[in-house]
Amino acid sequence: MSEVVLLTGLGLVLLVLMAVLRYRFKSSGAAQESMPKPGVPLSVEIPQELVERLFGSDDWNFVRAQGSEQLSRLFLRERRELALSWMRGVRERASGLMHSHRMAARASSDLKPLDEMRITVYYLLFELLCQSLVLAVWLRGPVALTGLIERIDGLSGQLARVAGRAEPVVVDGGLNQT
Amino acid sequence: MLSLGIWILGLALIGLVLARACAQRLVFAYPIFYMYLAFVLFTSLGLLFIYWTKHSEYSRYYWYVEFAGAALGCGVVWEIYRHALGRFPGAARMARNGLLFTLALTVSKAIANASTGLGWWPTKTLVALERDLRTVQAAVLVGLAIVIASYAIPLGRNLWGLMAGYALLISTNLVTLTLSEHLGSAFYTTWRYLQPLAYVTALSIWCAALWSYGPVPAPNVNSRIEQDYQTLVQVTTKGFLHARTYLRKAFRP
Helix, strand or coil: CHHHHHHHHHHHHHHHHHHHHHHHCCCCCHHHHCCCCCCCCCCCCCCHHHHHHHHCHHHHHHHHHCCCHHHHHHHHHHHHHHHHHHHHHHHHHHHHHHHHHHHHHCCCCCCCHHHHHHHHHHHHHHHHHHHHHHHHHHHHCCHHHHHHHHHHHHHHHHHHHHHHHHCEEEECCEEEEC | CHHHHHHHHHHHHHHHHHHHHHHHCHHHCCHHHHHHHHHHHHHHHHHHHHHHHCHHHHHHHHHHHHHHHHHHHHHHHHHHHHHHHCCCHHHHHHHHHHHHHHHHHHHHHHHHHHHCCCCCCCCCCHHHHHHHHHHHHHHHHHHHHHHHHHCCCCCHHHHHHHHHHHHHHHHHHHHHHHHHHHHHHHHHHHHHHHHHHHHHHHHHHHHHHCCCCCCCCCCCCCHHHHHCHHHHHHHHHHHHHHHHHHHHHHCCC
């Protein structure tokens, strides 16, 4: 019975994978289009000063002092959406870093499968941590995450710098690394 | 009558795909695939002749032809691999390692069977042997699809269609062969229509995708990065390690 499930599952997995491939590369040139465009930010940049103000407790203390329940709810909802949007940006940068790595590695004759697997594990762990943070934002709310937000902002900038170094950039007639 | 109609439609579609291949000179680009199709065309015509003249012998010949087709199909999988990853040595190396892993699993299974007294090759019938061949092909295609998706390998319309059609054929074959062996005659009616329908669908995909030559998009290759893979690994690793450290700290404000 287990063999029936295994073999039937293998056949179905193959069909699903082909559907995923079809979705990812809708046309023959889609792979090129899916590459991150050099120089184009993966998410909206927010200046550090604005981040501190948006996620600091000053605004929340002020809103709470007004004594309006409706205003407090509106404030918290907007801040939560902003925090989640920021998390999406961080994940996009990590995804961009991974994508840039694979674009460069796929043509390398020196590629080492173990290194590739190790990097994939790093990426998956990072994704897991990001998802945990998103959950924390939902559960604890954005205002209680002042410490977290500051660190995520540092991470976002760092990933952007690293992704920038690894990202292939089009130079006359070919690609180069920034 | 319906199954005969599907059979004849399938033959007409194979003829059309082969005719287009000759007209568009695609036959030189994918020789093994078209050899496979020509084999299917001639053996199907032969089987049709046997079906009408020596009906009692049909079943025996059918399984021989199916098995030979499955064996030739291994060449088609190899052709897909060669065309898809030929320009990407890094991705090809990943795929080769995946294939070696699959092979190691198969050998381990054979050794395990031998140690439990089932023999090195546990299959006893041509049906089971064909199913085993299809299983290996499906596993290889799954590995190829994962590598192609992960490394965003551009396939082009022709190769994409070839792979999609063959994957559909293999997966349907694998599922129907497995279920028919497990369920027996209860599955026979479904199998009788499902298999030819999948075949006609695969042929339709091939007909559309291989109607004319579709160039494979040129890969973006950075010679500097190729020469400096270790630096690339270090940069990416460092990025993720720093990112993880930040996130860990974030959980302990």
